[in-house]
Amino acid sequence: MFKKIRLEKNDKIQTPSNHTKIFQPFRAIGYFANDIPFDIQKRGDVYYLTTCVGNSFHVYECGKLNLITIGPQTNQPITAIASLNEDTFAACGKEIIVYHRGKEVTRYTGNIKGNIFSLIIFSNYIIALNDDNVLTLWDHTSGEFYDEIKFDENFTLSTVIHPSTYLNKILIGSRQGKMQIWNVRTKKMIYSFPSFESPITFLTQSPVVDVIAIGLLNGTIILHNIKLDESIMSLKQEGCVTSISFRTDDRHVMASANMHGDISMWDLDKQKLYNVIKGAHDGLIPSMQFLIGQPILITSGADNSIKEWIFEGRDGFEHRILKSRSGHHSPPTKIKYYGSSGHFILSAAGDRSLRVFSVIRDSQSVELSQGSIIKQSKRSKKHVDELKFPQITDFSSSESKQKEWDNILTCHINDSRARTWSFQRKALGEHIFKTLDGTSIKASNISACGNFGFIGTSSGVIEMFNMQSGLHRRTFAGNDGHVKSISGLASDPVNRILISSSLDGTVKIWDFHTAKVLHTIKIMSPISAMLFHCNNDLLAITSDDLCIRVIDIETRKVVREFWGHRNRISDLTFSPDGRWIVSTSLDTTIRTWDLPTGHLVDIFRVEDIPTSVTFSPTGDFLATSHVNNVGIFLWANRAQFHNVSLRNISDDEIIYTVALPTTTGLESDNEDESDEVVNDKEDEKSFETAEQLSEQMITLSSMPKSKWQNLLNLETIKKRNKPKEPPKVDDKAPFFLPTLPGVDPKFVPVNNSNDSKDKEKSKNIKMSDIKVETEFARILKKNQEEGDYTEFFEFTKTLNPSAIDFELRSLSLENNFLDLKYFLNAIVFKLKTKKDFELVQAYLNHFLKIYGDIILSNNDDQQLYNHLTSILNEHKKEWKRIEELLHYNLCVLGFFRK
Secondary structure, three states, X not given: OOOOOOOEOOXXXXXXXXXXXXXXXXXXXXXXXXXXXXXXXXXXXXXXXXXXXXXXEEEEEOOOOEEEEEOOOOOOOEEEEEEEOOEEEEEEOOEEEEEEOOEEEEEEOOOOOOOEEEEEEEOOEEEEEEOOOEEEEEEOOOOEEEEEXXXXXXXXXXXXXXXXXXXXXXXXXEOOOOXXXXXXXXXXXXXXXOXXXXXXXXXXXXXXXXXXXXXXXXXXXXXXXXXXXXXXXXXXXXXOEEEEEXXXXXXXXXXXXXXXXXXXXXXXXXXXXXXXXXXXXXXXXXXXXXXXXXXXXXXXXXXXXXXXXXXXXXXXXXXXXXXXXXXXXXXXXXXXXXXXOOOEEEEEEOXXXXXXEEOOOHHHXXXXXXXXXXXXXXXXOXXXXXXXXXXXXXXXXOOOOOOOOOOEEEEEOOOOEEEEEEOOOOEEEEEEEEOOOOOOEEEEEEOOOOOEEEXXXXXXXXXXXXXXXXXXXXXXXXXXXXXXXXXXXXXXXXXXXXXXXXXXXXXXXXXXXXXXXXXXXXXXXXXXXXXXXXXXXXXXXXXXXXXXXXXXXXXXXXXXXXXXXXXXXXXXXXXXXXXXXXXXXXXXXXXXXXXXXXXXXXXXXXXXXXXXXXXXXXXXXXXXXXXXXXXXXXXXXXXXXOOOOXXXXXXXXXXXXXXXXXXXXXXXXXXXXXXXXXXXXXXXXHOOOOOOOXXXXXXXOOOOOHHHHHHHOHHHHHHHHOOOOOOOOOXXXXXXXXXXXXXXXXXXXXXXXHHHHHHHHHHOOOHHHOOOOOHHHHHHHHHHHHOOOHHHHHHHOOOXXXXXXXXXXXXXXXHHHHHHHHHHHHHHHHHHHOOOHHHHHHHHHHHHHHHXXXXXXXXXXXXXXXXXXXXXXXXXXXXXXXXXXXXXXXXXHHHHHO
């Protein structure tokens, strides 16, 4: 038997550190809804929409569909959602978790054997339907388990509602087509309805009391008076009824949805179907609801989308989409960061769409329009997906000319036409590039200037088009050309060369203007992908022998080979600085290779096979896409905020399977923090950077740049910070009368008896209280006697630029400029150590600005002249040595390049 169980506070679940040396799960983007019905609640004048996204939930404000709250991750997928005031109730497996403003506060548990698939809240009761044909009740005010109702095989639970004005009563539908009314307080059945000859899939309350809308599996919708047990009307749509909603304004309209994504609009006055919104969603519509008193219908679909429809016109049936939030409903196959800001990701998926996702604001994510395919769908009565272009296999973009003309180029599966798109308009462009020989296109590329687009065909021919006019410009082919399908294209930043790779196992470098082959690099295996990093002229290619090769375009030789993947390499990307290559493979691993050392520096396994990877242009995030997941996953680059050891590792040191990022975002716990501290200590013990690697090297200061740069511009900073107006004096009280703190100012009473004594004390000034010599000058003189100015420069590093300016101006000019000579001695000493080079230069520059005129007017002082000469000689000596090293290195580089 069940026992009353109090609400249990959720204890924090301790999990192991979920990150690798370099990458840490950050968050998932592109998730909006799934096949679990949403919940709408009105608080004040604002409607809030709660949708399920797998193991979490999202709360949106319906006015602008802005994301308000993201729920924490649950251990199992959420199967039902309900909300009450600021609390969200989520059914997860055999328990119900309660969240208050997105934070878990309570769990309802019990002796439940089946999983919960439906959840409603009315009065003090929480009612859950379980898949073991049991109805469970809790009292959410006391937090106690209330009771359960078991049903036999002749009545299998399917849905439940609370009819309006029916006290303590619920209406239950079954798969046998029967309905029953139960009193939850007495746990007795009040009435049983005869079967409707088809399983009941949906129940909802109509605007009229006692009238319930019943949706059946065979597509029939029945408006039934449950008080009289009479059917008022019967309507039928195509497909199973998944949801029903009524308008509550002055229109008698009902909307119903089916599992194919169609919405049927019914005129209840005439009892007939008015129109059908075909393809409103790409698949099942689990729920929809009209806002109270408004002609606005909110729908969600299993296609990962939320839509707000507004109905206008005289008849009230003319509709358009008011607002929407949507993502891919098929896993992405190719993703790339767009532009240099790192704010947007372009994504192509199996749903035949091209989307832009914002990593900052979900409201900026949008699908690029493919034209008026919705109107075509209505005319041809075809699904919207059938009218879209074939699936995109490769795309390229350039932000150089995004405001002038199209700047995205896509190629499609088994299609001989490449299409241009405009990122500025978020829509299909003006041009279509067709191959001359009619073969399908396998690769695309846009030049860095944004003027030219390239397409590579399955026959090995490369065509060049003008992105502005769409005209064909050049063909790269011939006897020296490729003989098999093109697998990758790239051009250099100044349009000197074009680089191509092919399944024939060759990489060819073409002259951009003459279309002639300049050089051919042969690889012993077919090349499946190619990536060019223009800043360091390095080309990375992947081949069928599971090897990643790096080619230096200047020397035209293979400079690195990376072996280790156990299955086909699906994608690879360069880090922005060109130091790392991150590769993904069908062996479910993501590997990071260090180019300077040629080592594997990071490897980890993920739950689902990664299909594509791209690095943010700012270096802060790595984005991946995976099979069986419609979202894009962001991984934080820990090297930007944490010391990372880049030692060589092997496959034996592979990290356990790392969980993919969640929509909740990055969460820190104590255990993770403790792990990081331990790793920090290990890294510090393994290697510590020396203060100076060699006495022959000039070492810059480790101080912040502002410590010396602001000193050079101190006068400008003072002018900028100078107040425009003098401070205003408060007229409420004289400045010389002190007041007590508080709301009402009160004057402090003055003790006249002690006034004369205070005046006498104030006249007595001790000479010991006056510091004639500053700490700056004291340490300078002390180090002058010792001959070592290390302590002096350590002290100056603790001062801000304004303090250094004050100390330099406070140097005494007495004793034949003795303090100035001490300071110049310190500069000579520091220059000879070759440490803190730019810091010393800043000090010397400011010193000469202050005392330059004085030094020139006293040019007969031989000692001062000797100090300046020694500083100048030290500068000439170091510059001569550095200049020789620079010329030597330039000669060596020039020799290797030729």
